[in-house]
Amino acid sequence: MNTVVPHIVLITPGFPKDEYDSVTIPALQDYLITFKKKYPEFKLTVIATQYPFAKQNYLWHGISVMALNGGNSKFLKLRTWNSAFKTLKVVHQKTPITTVHSFWAGECLFIAHRFANKNKVKHINTLMGQDIGSNNKYIKHSANSYTKRITLSLNQQQLLAKNHQLNAEIIPWSLDHSLFPELEDNIVDILGVGSFIEVKNYTQFINIIAAIRNNNPLIKVKLIGGGYQKEKLQNIITSHHLEKTITLMEQVSRDEILKEMSRSHIFLHTSNYESFGHVFAEALYSGMHVVSFNVGTARPSSKWSVCYSMEEMMQTCNDILKTAPEQKCRYILHPEDKTADSYYNLYIE
Secondary structure, eight states: OOOOOOOOEEEEEEOOOOOOSSSOOOHHHHHHHHHHHHHHTSEEEEEEEEEEESSSSEETTTTTEEEEEOOOOOGHHHHHHHHHHHHEEEEEEEEHSEEEESSSSSSHHHHHHHHHHHTTTEEEEESSTTTTOOOOOHHHHTTTTTOEEEEEEEHHHHHHHHHOOOOEEEEEOOOOGGGGOOOOOOOOOEEEEOOGGGOOOOOHHHHHHHHHHOOTTTOOOOEESSSHHHHHHHHHHHHTTTOOOOOOOOOHHHEEEEHHHHHEEEEEOOOOEEEEEEEHHHHHTTTTEEEEETTTOOBBTEEEEESSSSHHHHHHHHOOOOOOSOOOOOOOOOOHHHHHHHHHHHHHH
């Protein structure tokens, strides 16, 4: 008796270019490594439409990856789409696809939706970021399909319902705990991690630090990222005379970020929006106290202070710094296997 090998094809705009690339979509990396380890009987194939910026096939932790090199170019969009459809057809003919799993509600949703409908294949779409805006044409075009939609948090689920009147299941990201270094004594008082872009609201981050320094003149702060606002942020740091307080760092490897987290006290996150916020889970598991707005998977607890104003953030950080530090311990936001198990159930249903 022949048994069908579950073949999951994941289609995503970007994917790590090799096994040393730790900064490209860490949440997806953690998920796939955990899933492959727990469910080795599944065949997994990844199609990356835009990044890496090279057309190539390669293995990533034993998973077949097909990079189409769309290059994030709108001029190459139709070529990239045609290449994706041809690739899906060839893959399906070689080993029948049982589920196509798309990420973001953009071109990958469109491509997977068309392929799934034509070939009567199950389609799951995971919404990943700011892709649930009310003007998203890709969501509108797939609204009446049988696509199974997944959001990452209650906040994101509610926004999808508000903007598009669509339901979605919540499956949060989990961490690969094996990646984390040992906890260390704190040498950084406040840490920020994220791209230097407008939505992260780092101007407010710096203003909060300027106010906190009035009561804590010796605090040490690091802000790690990279992006088009770097020069602007450096100028604001200089205008507040915070050069000896805030160290502004370019993007570093994930290993280095986790190392910084393991020896930092407060994770201050001023972002105005997160679909999930993988860095929240990372910071908590690294023994940090998180201070954030009510975004993504925000969950008030003894280790997570959810704030609703800049002033509340400033006061919360001051209060934490005044309190004698407790022994550092890890806080697990979601069980390590939760994401893999949840998608497994969807793949086989």
